[in-house]
Amino acid sequence: MLFHARMDVRIPLDMDPEVKADLVAREKAYAQEVQESGRWPHLWRIVGEYANVSIFDVESNDALHELLSGLPLFPYMDITVTPLAKHPSDINA
Amino acid sequence: MLFHARMDVRIPLDMDPEVKADLVAREKAYAQEVQESGRWPHLWRIVGEYANVSIFDVESNDALHELLSGLPLFPYMDITVTPLAKHPSDINA
Amino acid sequence: MLFHARMDVRIPLDMDPEVKADLVAREKAYAQEVQESGRWPHLWRIVGEYANVSIFDVESNDALHELLSGLPLFPYMDITVTPLAKHPSDINA
Amino acid sequence: MLFHARMDVRIPLDMDPEVKADLVAREKAYAQEVQESGRWPHLWRIVGEYANVSIFDVESNDALHELLSGLPLFPYMDITVTPLAKHPSDINA
Amino acid sequence: MLFHARMDVRIPLDMDPEVKADLVAREKAYAQEVQESGRWPHLWRIVGEYANVSIFDVESNDALHELLSGLPLFPYMDITVTPLAKHPSDINA
Amino acid sequence: MLFHARMDVRIPLDMDPEVKADLVAREKAYAQEVQESGRWPHLWRIVGEYANVSIFDVESNDALHELLSGLPLFPYMDITVTPLAKHPSDINA
Amino acid sequence: MLFHARMDVRIPLDMDPEVKADLVAREKAYAQEVQESGRWPHLWRIVGEYANVSIFDVESNDALHELLSGLPLFPYMDITVTPLAKHPSDINA
Amino acid sequence: MLFHARMDVRIPLDMDPEVKADLVAREKAYAQEVQESGRWPHLWRIVGEYANVSIFDVESNDALHELLSGLPLFPYMDITVTPLAKHPSDINA
Amino acid sequence: MLFHARMDVRIPLDMDPEVKADLVAREKAYAQEVQESGRWPHLWRIVGEYANVSIFDVESNDALHELLSGLPLFPYMDITVTPLAKHPSDINA
Amino acid sequence: MLFHARMDVRIPLDMDPEVKADLVAREKAYAQEVQESGRWPHLWRIVGEYANVSIFDVESNDALHELLSGLPLFPYMDITVTPLAKHPSDINA
Structure with a gap:
């Protein structure tokens, strides 16, 4: 099952370089x-x-949230998820 | 060269069914x-x-515009194009 | 698998009353x-x-799109879908 | 009486981990x-x-505000409340 | 129970003057x-x-929706409802 | 003369509790x-x-600005003012 | 008493030229x-x-609404009014 | 004097093809x-x-408005004008 | 040549009072x-x-940018500039 | 291949003047x-x-991202890139 995500990274400008x-x-x-x-x-x-821009292929909404919230940068990102479906004109669908 | 496009279709509700x-x-x-x-x-x-949501792989901006403006539904769509680059964490890049 | 949807209905003001x-x-x-x-x-x-505001419980993204696009009012609605996951504080989760 | 609320949590990134x-x-x-x-x-x-996304079932607007402003995370959240009514097509209404 | 509503009227410019x-x-x-x-x-x-801008004083969300959807101009208005609560500094509360 | 104002308070999260x-x-x-x-x-x-949400009844725009900018929380608020007039359907107007 | 107004004219494209x-x-x-x-x-x-962009100098909010709603183009305009006050650095204030 | 303009064309879909x-x-x-x-x-x-996206080089704001409002497509376009100045890093400035 | 500018001041809340x-x-x-x-x-x-809200009367875009960027508060302001032209109904134009 | 970019600089107000x-x-x-x-x-x-506002002339999307992300101010800028194509009315195209 496919999902589209846009992720914007906002690491604080004053983060310690090693930590970053x-x-x-x-x-x-x-x-x-x-x-x-x-x-x-x-x-x-x-x-x-x-x-x-990312495409994820996961078994469920819960699996996607677990995956995304496990990202080390998760606290520093704005993520917008859009569920995708087969397109009737897709030659591979 | 990859581009991301979101296309929203707005066919007039009163279009003749055969024409549509x-x-x-x-x-x-x-x-x-x-x-x-x-x-x-x-x-x-x-x-x-x-x-x-579409991904295009074309040789130039001009080629992409020619492709998109040739779509029969082009006059009835709002299209937003975003240029994509290789991501440093992409295992296939 | 749960999804949240907001649906705004925009039936043309001049639609024939019987058709409507x-x-x-x-x-x-x-x-x-x-x-x-x-x-x-x-x-x-x-x-x-x-x-x-609606909550859907379906097996997949494709199933949800099929369900929604089958709505008789689908051509007259703006729909925004948001995928939902279990909340860690939900006492029923 | 039902209300829909969307709550976005914005805990400062530099909050002390124990306090958080x-x-x-x-x-x-x-x-x-x-x-x-x-x-x-x-x-x-x-x-x-x-x-x-939350659904609340409370006796009044004042009761809902008291409930929400009592949330320990209230100072760190953006909350948008939307009042809900019975839908004429709801089979349980 | 108080609610704030903003109502924007959008009567079609070509409506028959007598009907209007x-x-x-x-x-x-x-x-x-x-x-x-x-x-x-x-x-x-x-x-x-x-x-x-209107303030309504009704017993419930359902009562407010019934009141608003009964407005003869309802099909021609964009309405946004905001629930209100007592303010702690209000001298009359 | 009536004015509508919406005021959003944004006190810094780290303000000293006594000062606040x-x-x-x-x-x-x-x-x-x-x-x-x-x-x-x-x-x-x-x-x-x-x-x-507030309604003010003042003699002039200058008087309203003086009143609002004198609020102790003024530096911590986003305020939007909308001038109001008599509504032709108001039974008290 | 001064007010700032921005007025956007939206005359229907198919209005009869003489009427327009x-x-x-x-x-x-x-x-x-x-x-x-x-x-x-x-x-x-x-x-x-x-x-x-217009500046009006009127005695009251009601006077301004009467003036604006009397504009022959009023039904074809989007108008946003902002109340103005004296600026402390204005050399003429 | 340089100005940046973005022009979005919105010709009515039902315009007569010859007229268009x-x-x-x-x-x-x-x-x-x-x-x-x-x-x-x-x-x-x-x-x-x-x-x-266009760049104009004109002698004044009035000259630019006269130029733009003279465009045959002017009634069918949304135009946003942004005044430009020399950039201190421009090697040709 | 006239320009309209809206300037929003955002001085940091913790600026030293004497500096401010x-x-x-x-x-x-x-x-x-x-x-x-x-x-x-x-x-x-x-x-x-x-x-x-300000109106400027300057000889060029460059002159206006020089004027605005010379404002002591320039680093603390959001400024939006709109070029103005004579209005055909202006009795003084 | 041409690209349009708008870049907004947001250097922290408290950056050390020499570093800046x-x-x-x-x-x-x-x-x-x-x-x-x-x-x-x-x-x-x-x-x-x-x-x-900048115009870039580069061989590919990847080349443009490399160029932009190499800007010393890149971490302090919001950049929006728009791909450009030849315009059919451009006398130089």
């Missing part, structure tokens, strides 16, 4: 682990912004 | 032809709305 | 049939508006 | 006590956000 | 009848707009 | 003094928010 | 008469828009 | 004439929209 | 000097807000 | 280097704001 580096490294590791599992099939940067 | 059916059929044929070409890799319906 | 009465009657029958099935557990009117 | 843990624990206890009383029949998490 | 005059006359009669009953204690025009 | 208590006490005293003078005939709390 | 010419002529005559009276001291066009 | 073709042809001729004069140095299409 | 007093005094002196020069013909307070 | 001076100097050097390369053909100040 560690946070960003853990975010990357987590993101890649979820991608490997097949549950985060697409992840793109929005040009000019510290933000991404 | 023809328009929608031509839209579907056009959309599928572009998908076959590899330039429209993803097309999803937004749940509960007559709208879609 | 028939449409509204079919909407009611459809809504009640879905409620009986257990997939539309809550339906409330927003005070002062021709709009409702 | 205590605050969140008191919020949960308060929320569960109100739920037990029957005055907060529904409480859902919005997927991907530190926010909830 | 009759509609507005019925609106005025209805509004004055509700005022006489004590359930619409305040009604003010917003300067420069075809809109009003 | 004093500020709020002075605000209440000021508000009650103005009410006693007849220039602030209505003051209501918005349910679920640290905000109020 | 007459309407616009009457608007101009009315606007100039009010200017002559000293109650509309400033009237500017917003560059690129069919809109204006 | 004539209108669009006159718009193009007018736009090219102004470009030739050096007063409209840049004109770009916004990808996916019937809209443009 | 000095800043505000310098702002006033600067504002009055520009007014004396004839380039700031109107300056009004918006009722209930720490904000003003 | 260094940051702004590096921003200017970077901006001028990119301009020299031909990839940043236009850069304008928005009158009255600490903001600019």
Whole structure:
């Protein structure tokens, strides 16, 4: 089941650089682990912004919330989730 | 080069049903032809709305505008385009 | 799996009264049939508006879109869907 | 009498972790006590956000404000309240 | 129990003048009848707009929706309702 | 001459509790003094928010600005003023 | 007593040209008469828009509403009124 | 003196095709004439929209309004004008 | 050449009172000097807000930016500039 | 390939003046280097704001994101990118 998410990152400008580096490294590791599992099939940067567009493929709403709230950057992000359905003109649907 | 687009369809409620059916059929044929070409890799319906989220893979901004303005439904849609870049945590990038 | 939806009805002011009465009657029958099935557990009117807040309990995003796009009033409504998850403080969760 | 509320939590990122843990624990206890009383029949998490959708069943506007302003997290939340009425198509109304 | 409502009137510009005059006359009669009953204690025009700010004093949300949806101009208005509570600094509360 | 005002209070979360208590006490005293003078005939709390809706009855725009900017909480509030006029359907006008 | 108003004109695109010419002529005559009276001291066009910014000098809110609702174009305009006060740095105040 | 303008075209969907073709042809001729004069140095299409971003180089605000309101499509466009100044980092300024 | 500006002042609540007093005094002196020069013909307070509406009469966009960015409060203000043109119904134009 | 960007600068008001001076100097050097390369053909100040409108000419979305995220002020800016295409009425296209 697919979901679209836009995530805007708002790390405080005065965060300690080491704390930030560690946070960003853990975010990357987590993101890649979820991608490997097949549950985060697409992840793109929005040009000019510290933000991404993501597609998630999960079994339920609860599973998606658990995944997202587990992101190390979760407390520093504004996330908007949009549920997706098959499009009647999609040649792969 | 990837672009994200959200398209909201606003066909007038009083459009002649045959005209509308023809328009929608031509839209579907056009959309599928572009998908076959590899330039429209993803097309999803937004749940509960007559709208879609699409990902386009084109060589230039001009090519994307030509593609979008050629959609039979173009005069009846509000389209918002967002350019995408590689994300540093994307395992496929 | 639960979803929240807000639906704003915008029937054209000049719709033929008989056509409108028939449409509204079919909407009611459809809504009640879905409620009986257990997939539309809550339906409330927003005070002062021709709009409702609904909770849906469906198996997937695709199922929800099929349900919503089957509403007789679908072409005349603006619908916004929000996916819901269990809340950690919910005593029934 | 039913009311819909959306609550967005904005706890300062630099709050002392013990203070925050205590605050969140008191919020949960308060929320569960109100739920037990029957005055907060529904409480859902919005997927991907530190926010909830709630339904309250109270005797008056004053009672609802007293309930909400008593929430331990009240100073850290943006709350929007919408009054609800019976929907003519609700099979339980 | 008090509610605040803002009502914006949007009568179609091409409505037949007699139909409009009759509609507005019925609106005025209805509004004055509700005022006489004590359930619409305040009604003010917003300067420069075809809109009003109203205060209603009703026994319940359902009563307010019934009152508002009975307005002859209801199909031609955008109404936003806000529930009010006693203010701790109000000398009359 | 009547004016509608919505006031949203935004006291910094880290204000010293004694300073805040004093500020709020002075605000209440000021508000009650103005009410006693007849220039602030209505003051209501918005349910679920640290905000109020007020009606002022003053002789001029300058008088209203002087009154509002004299509020002890003025530096901590977002205020929106809307001028009101007699409504043709008001039975008291 | 001064008020700021922004007025956006939305004449229907299909209005009969003679009807429109007459309407616009009457608007101009009315606007100039009010200017002559000293109650509309400033009237500017917003560059690129069919809109204006105006300053009115009237004795009361009711007087301003009467003046504005008497504009021949009133049914075709969106008007937003903002009350003005003396500025402490104004050398003429 | 430079100005930035965004223009969104909203031609009615039911405009007679010949009338529309004539209108669009006159718009193009007018736009090219102004470009030739050096007063409209840049004109770009916004990808996916019937809209443009333009830069104008004119002697005054009045000259810009005269230029814009003379566009054959002026009654069918929403235009937003932003005045531009030299940027201190511009290597050509 | 006339421009309309709305300026909202946002001085940090924790600014040192002496620093603030000095800043505000310098702002006033600067504002009055520009007014004396004839380039700031109107300056009004918006009722209930720490904000003003101003009209500037300057020779160019660059001159206006230089004037505005020289305001001692410039770093603490949100300013929106709108270019104005002669209105065809203005009796003084 | 052309892109339009609006950049709003939000440097914290309490940044150390030397740190800020260094940051702004590096921003200017970077901006001028990119301009020299031909990839940043236009850069304008928005009158009255600490903001600019820019046109970029780059080979791809990825190249633009790399360019923008390399700006020394990038962490302190809100940037909105809009892809541009040739306009059919552009005499140079």
